[in-house]
Structure formats: structure tokens, C-alpha cells
Amino acid sequence: MKAEHTVYFRRFLLGLLIIWLICHSLLLLPAFAEGRIVTVGVYENAPKIFTAESGQPAGIFIDIIEHIAEAEGWRLRYLQGTWAEGLDRLQKGEIDLMPDVALTSEREKIYAFHNVPVLSSWFQVYAPKGSKIQSLLDLNGKRILVLERSVQQEAFVRLSRSFGMEITLISVPDYQTMFEMVARDDADAAITNRFYGMMHAEEFGLVDTAVVFEPSDLFFAAAKIQSSNPMNIFFTTSEKDSSLLLAAIDRHLMEMKKDPGSIYYASLKRWTSEEVRFQIPLWLFILGLTTTGALILSLLGGAVLKHQVNVRTGELRRINQEMERRITKRTEELAAAMEKAQAADRIKSAFLATMSHELRTPLNSIIGFTGIMLQGLAGPLNTEQHKQMSMVQNSARHLLALINDVLDISKIEAGQLEISRSSFSLRPSI
Template sequence: MDQTARRITDDHKLLGRNVMFKCHRKNAEGKAVIFFAHLMRWLFILTLVSFGCSSMALAESRVVKIGVYENSPKVFTDESGRPSGIFVDIIKYIASKEDWELQYVAGTWAEGLERLEKGQIDLMPDVALTAEREKKFSFHKIQVLSSWFQAYARKGSGLQSILDLNGKRVAILDQSVQQEAFTRFSRGFGLDTKLVAVADYKTMFEMVAKGEVDAAVANQFYGSMHARKYDLVDTAIVFEPSALFFAAPKNQSQELLDAIDKHLDFLKKNTKSAYYATLKKWTSEEVRFKLPVWLQILGLITGIVLLMSLGGSVILKYQVNARTRELQKINAEMEGRIIERTAELALAMEKAQSADRLKSAFLATMSHELRTPLNSIIGFTGILLQRLGGPLNDEQDKQLKMVYNSAKHLLSLINDVLDISKIEAEQLNVVSETFSLRETVEKVMVHPVDAYFFC
């Protein structure tokens, strides 16, 4: 009995312990579930906050205000009213890489510079770097383009050299670097020109076409693209080569300028980049490194002259040989037709002499045409040697003098060829002039004349 009672009591105690253990275990499991639920909720909240902040950061792009004016093909507004051109294509490419949002502000050239100086825009394209502008604006280091200015006039105006602009009305872009450069350039030759400041190139070319001004000064990009539209021609008046940049307000937007330099450095090193693609698009030139136009024209003319001279000689030789064979055949067959053969020979000789005179006349004309590009070379290098385009170092001065002297020598040779052709064409006028015998002798002697004759 007692043993049975103790066994029952022990069983009840063991059952009680099991019940208490299960209760504690359930409580612990419940607390763990609650803790894990709180932990997951906080992790979810933190994830949402982090994602929201990242989305806001990604959504906030840098707004960059760009000035736009009319100077096709470098920068202009197309028919649909959208900004376009070389500078616009380049800044669009950079903006896509830097996550910039571009806002364009249209206006005239003068308005764009004024807005830039007041800090109303962040960048102004197509700005030539000068000492005066460097005081007002900030520039990046790698140039976007290089250009120069050229005078354009109506066909038949007779304007070919800077001296022809004396007393003429010349349209020029208001508040541009060309205004100061042309004033300095014309004064260097002692000219009295009336400058007419105009707001844009389109109006300038229209004024020339209507005869309101005698000539217009524009950059070579705009001139080569639009001169034919207004029936204008380019002259040999070329001056002020310049480098073109994006400009920013003084001591502002340096991070924009640094980004432009970074991408220009990359783009210019790759001839298949977007930079060269936009140059080809707007100028039909794959790369900028090519022979100057005047040198291409000179080479073409020289090649044509040589080919025509060679062809004329071959044809003439063939004709003479043919006539000679005919005369030999006639002489062998019919000795009695000496008079007729003599007449035919005289006719052949007359044709040969006529062909020779035509060749001389042609050579004289072509020699004259070769002078025009040579005079441009001599004039332009002379301007550079006068330091009108800026200071030169010793090496540049030496090289320019070599170009100048070589051009003068070539011009002298062409003049001699022209004189010879005039002699053959019986067109040379002989004029007697006095000269210094002393100076002539000194030019051909190694030692001064005084050492031998004037001691």
C-alpha cells in the first residue's frame, strides 16, 4: 500500500515537472518569435529608408544652363527650335556621362556674354580665349576647336587684299574678339575703315548681299557654310587664328570645366569618338589634321599645268612625226610635187608655232593665277612677323622667315617665267630705268666692294 502510494506521488511530481518545463519552453519560444518579428520589421524599415535616400540622390541631376546664339555650324537653333551644332553635340555627350540636366538660354552673342558675366548661365560656348576675357571668365584647358576670321564680299567687288578695304564699310559681330582684332589689324596698315557692329552673322551676310556694307568679317566655319547662299565669295583677307572654348563665370563652375577637359582629352585621342563624328557631321571632315586649302589648290593647279604641258608635248611630237612621215612618203613617190610638199610643211610649221604660242599664253595666264595664293602666304606671314597676331619665340620667328623668304623666292621665279612667256608671246614691254651699279655689284660679291675699289 505504502509503496503504491509513494509511486503515485512520484508520478504526480514527475508529471508536474514535465508540465512546468513545457510551459517555460513555450514561453521562451514565444519570446524568440516576438523578438525575431521586431527585428525583421526594423530591418524592413531601414531598407525602405535606405532605398528612398538612394532614389532621391539618383533623381537629383546637376542643372547646367548653357547660352545659345546663332553661329552655324558651331552653335545655333535648328528649324524645330532645338539647339544644335558642334558645341551642342559635344556638351550633350559630356552631360550624358556626367548626369547633367542641360537648360539652354537663347539670345545674341552680346547677351550671352552679359549673362555669363552676371552668373545667370553656367557655360557659354564658342568663346575665344583672350587676355581681356580671361579677367572676366574662367576657361578649361583643352580647346574645343580652332578657327580664324576671313572677309566675305559680293562677287566682282574687287576686294582681295586688306588694302582694298580702305574707306569701305565692314560689318562685324558686336562685342566679339574679331572687332578688336580687325581694328588692330587694319590700323597696322594705316587704313580708314568704317566698322558696322551687327548682332549676328546672318544679318551681316544679308547686309553685304543688299549692298548696305561692302564686306563682312566672319569665322571660317560660318563663312564656308553660308557664303554661297548669299552669293558671296571669300577673299584673301585672313587674320587672327584663335582657339575656342566653353567659358564659365569667373571663379565658378570649376567642376564643370574640369569635366569638360577630362572628356575632351579622351575624345580627341580616339579618331572614331563622338568628337570626330560631330566634326564630320557638320564640316564633312573626318579629321582636322590635313593640308591647308591653299596648298591643295596650289598642288592641283601645278599638277594640271604639268599634265597639260606633258600632254601638249606628246601631241605636238606625234603631229610632227606624222607630218614628217607623210612628207617622206610623198617625196619618195612623187618628186614632182615639191611645191605642194613645201606648202604642207609650212602649214605644219605654222600649226606647231601656233600651238607653241598658245602654250606660252596659257603658261602666262597660269603663272598669274599662281601669284594669288603666294601673295596671301607672303601677306599672312608678314603679319605674323610684325607680331600683329601676338608674340613669337625665336624658333617661330625663324620658321616664319623661312616661309616668307621661300614664298618670295617662288614668286620671283613665277615672275621670271611670266616674263619669258611674255617674250615668246611678244607681249613684254621693255622699260629703261636707272639703277645703282654699286648695290648691284655688292649683291653678287662675297666681300664688300669698298675693300677693293673704295679704299
């Protein structure tokens, strides 16, 4: 009997569960039907989100959420307030979405976040011109303004404590009030995100410093309401709403970031390029100008050097061609001279051969016949005849000696005569 009651009780609980699921689904249908109202918190943090002169919300986050709302069929309702008020309203469920929220472990316990970040940013210290604040240590003993209940406040407290610095932190509800207070000398510096600083620092006579910290991704945050029943494993209606809202935001952000012509990139260009005046530091301008000038001079120098090299190369080519022409001409002249020399040598050899035969033979005959006459073999000679014949014989011998010397020199030049050297006394020869 007890087992039957247990079975009936389980069936009863199962029926209640099915009825609850059906009712839960029916409650969700009108929530995301045509005309679903989504309440969005608004605070002043241009250009990401702010109130325009027309009184309507504007900025990067507004452009993105309005595009998503149009695609999803949502009707947006904006609720103005400070940053801290927006976070409180989101936690209480008075608004559905709060833009421009950095994800931290503490906030993740309270709020729900989508996965694809809308923007990435960092915090930077802004100070009046001439303040000489260039590093974190220069902030020691200063009055620093931070946004109330912001990530920058928590991060800067940790950063300053790690260096043992004594800094007076003053919480302010919005960035405009911060810059106004620094401009009035009610504070020494203010900490803002990079977007607001770029857009408004010059307007208040402030400049950015080298103190930059805490890079972070920025999201839309939604309400995260926990069930009071710890055994309940199902979403509440509000949690399911948040889940569907954030899923739609993720889906559209992924599509927009893939398309360079999407409203996402158009909004970034509109709010961070067209209306923001970027001030290039003087040192960077001088460096760029110097680098450009050096590059131009090097290009001009390279062009001039190349021209000079081409001119010199042309001149060397012409000189080389002229030298080749001259060498060819001289070679031809030397060949002709060599031919003439060889011809002359042949003529000389022929002449010497002729002289050797035609002169030496008669001379030998003269010497021989005069010798016969001087010996008296042809008859007796008187004194005068003997004297004359001796002179003829001596002259013939002298001429024969000269001819022999010429022939010897010719043989030496032709390499046909070997010279043997022997020592002698010069004095007797003289």
C-alpha cells in the same frame, strides 16, 4: 586672463571655419548629384552652334556638351540670345556655360576657361563676287561688318589702325544679318569665322577674300565670380561649380580627341564635311588638272622610253651575239688559212732545198764539163762545136743565176738573208 580670451577666440574662429567648410561641401553635393542642371547659352553661328529647323540647338559645340552631359549626368537647359547677350548673362551668372568663346587676356579676367581647346579657327573677310577685294589695303574707305563685342572686332581695329586705314566698322548682333546686309549692298564686306563663311557664303552670293587674320582657339567659358572679401582665399560656390564643370569638359575632350571614332570627330565630319559644299578655286582646279596631266604624260613617256630601251638593248644583244659568232668563224678560218700557209711554206722550203741540191749540182757539172771541152782539154773542137758548147755553158750559167736569185728571195722572206745597201749609178746599168 587676456591670453585665455585670445585662445578661446581662436578656437571659436576655428570652429566657425570647420562649420563653414562642412556647409560648403554639403552645398556642393546636390549641385553635382544626379540631375545637375547646367544652363548653356546659344547664339547663331553655324555650324559651330545654331538653332536647327526643329527649334532645338545644334552644331559642333552642342554635340560635344550633350555627350559630356550624358556621361556626367547633367541636365542641360539652353538659353537663346545674341552673342553679346550670352556674354552678359555669363558674367552675371545667369548661365553656366557660353560656347565658342576665344580666349583673350581681357576675357580671362572676367570668365573661366578650360585648358583643352574645342576648335581652332580664324577670321576672314567675305565680299560680293566681283568686288576686287583681295588684300587688306583694298578695304580702305569701305563699310565693314563685324560681330558685336567679338574678338574679331578688337583684332580688326588694331590691324586697320596699324596700316593707318580709314574703315567704317558696323557692329551687328549675328552673322546671318551680316551676310544679308552685304548681299543687299548695305555694306561692302563682312568678317566671319572660317566655319560660318564656308557654310553660308555661297548662299548669299559672297566669296572669301585673301584677307585672313587672328587665328584663335575656341572654348566653353564659365562664370568667374570674385569674392567681395579680399582676405577670403576660398572659392565661392559658383566658382567651385565652374571649376568642376570645366574640369569635366577638359577630361572628356582629352578622351574624345584621342579616339578617332569619338563623337568629337563624328561631329566635325557631320557639320564641316557632309553638309558643307566646298568650292575649289578655278586656278587650283586648273593647276591640279595640269599637274595630273603632266604626271600621266611623264609616266607614259617613261614607259615608252623604257620599252624602246628594252627593244634597243635586245637588238644590240643580238648584234653582239652575231658579231661574236662571225668573229669566232673568221678566227677559225684564219687559223685554218694560217695552217695552210704554214704548210705551203714548209712545202716551198722543201722544194727550194730540193731545187738547190738537185739543180745546182748538175748545173755546176754542166758548166764545169763545158769549160773543159771549151779549153780543148778533151780534144780539139771545130768552130761549130765551140759555138754550141759556149751556148750550153752560157745557158747553164744563166739558169744557175736564176736559181740563186730564187733562193735569195726565199731567204729574205724567211729572214735568213741580210741585205746590204750601196749606192750605184743607174745610167750605166741601163
